[in-house]
């Protein structure tokens with residue numbers, strides 16, 4: 001995983017989306033710009049989101065893109081419903097006439113038996129995906145905390161180095177100034193000696 005605000009969390013792409021179409025996954029905690037659960041991390045595509053969150057789905061029965069038609073419990077319930085339908089129909093014409101269930105179409109009858117199992121499937125799938133998102137979010141949150149701490153330490157270290165460099169530069173400048181002052185002092189001294197010497201040898205006005 002790429003713990004960076006510059007790259008896709010899953011594939012590392014630097015191309016951030018602006019208009020992800022999440023309509024097929026209305027429960028996904030995914031914004032149009034790929035932001036996941038408000039974190040600095042983002043996904044470049046629905047596939048990258050599904051691939052990553054999917055790793056945290058505990059029960060593979062409820063993976064992304066699994067439908068009720070893949071579900072063994074649903075298939076078994078449909079079989080049971082057909083068996084029941086057969087039983088009802090084998091009751092003969094008289095019972096058929098008075099059988100409320102058989103005023104429904106075959107598919108309506110099956111639906112009345114398995115509809116709630118289908119609804120249940122999507123409810124559980126939605127919960128499983130949400131729990132997977134929460135778990136991923138917790139991992140990412142810890143990673144970001146760690147990264148921020150590291151960044152802070154790195155910033156602190158850089159600051160210390162910078163202060164050190166400034167101090168060294170100031171010290172260098174101070175020494176150069178001292179050297180310059182010393183040079184100037186010597187020059188002044190030499191000039192004074194020279195002037196005194198000249199003064200001594202200058203012809204004095206001569207009073208008669």
Ligand SMILES: [Zn+2]
Pocket residue numbers: 008009010011012013043044045048
């Ligand atoms: Zn990606």
